Amino acid sequence: MLDKYLKFDDVQIPNPTSYAEDSDTIENQYETEAGGLNVSVTRYDRLHVSVSFDVSSSWAKKLKDYSKKDTVTVTLIDLSLDAERDHTMIIRNFKSKLVEHSEHTQRTNGLWNVSFELQEL
Numbered sequence: 001m002l003d004k005y006l007k008f009d010d011v012q013i014p015n016p017t018s019y020a021e022d023s024d025t026i027e028n029q030y031e032t033e034a035g036g037l038n039v040s041v042t043r044y045d046r047l048h049v050s051v052s053f054d055v056s057s058s059w060a061k062k063l064k065d066y067s068k069k070d071t072v073t074v075t076l077i078d079l080s081l082d083a084e085r086d087h088t089m090i091i092r093n094f095k096s097k098l099v100e101h102s103e104h105t106q107r108t109n110g111l112w113n114v115s116f117e118l119q120e121l
Helices: 057-067
Strands: 018-031 037-056 072-078 083-098 111-120
Touching: 037 057, 037 083, 057 083, 057 111
Parallel strands: none
Antiparallel strands: 018 037, 037 111, 072 083, 083 111
């Protein structure tokens, strides 16, 4: 199953070379008049994913195009369900770097290290 880990808008994406996910809790904290703390949780388990890829120039362009979209529907394995699940996410902190001496690779304009963060809305 991990050999086909990510989909963006139902398009299979190459496997990432690194993948890390974490989640956070969205909450508001207020100090009461008595000095106590009142916490109001608005959301549990908001997903944040950091990925990097080693890809051809054509895939680097496709990933860059996804980063310019307002939102992307990302399908990935939900560890708690052990099944695929869709998430509406945004792409932030897109970075690309040409692999040294790869400009001579045939049928591509070089090989690229691409990394970015996915943040669930």
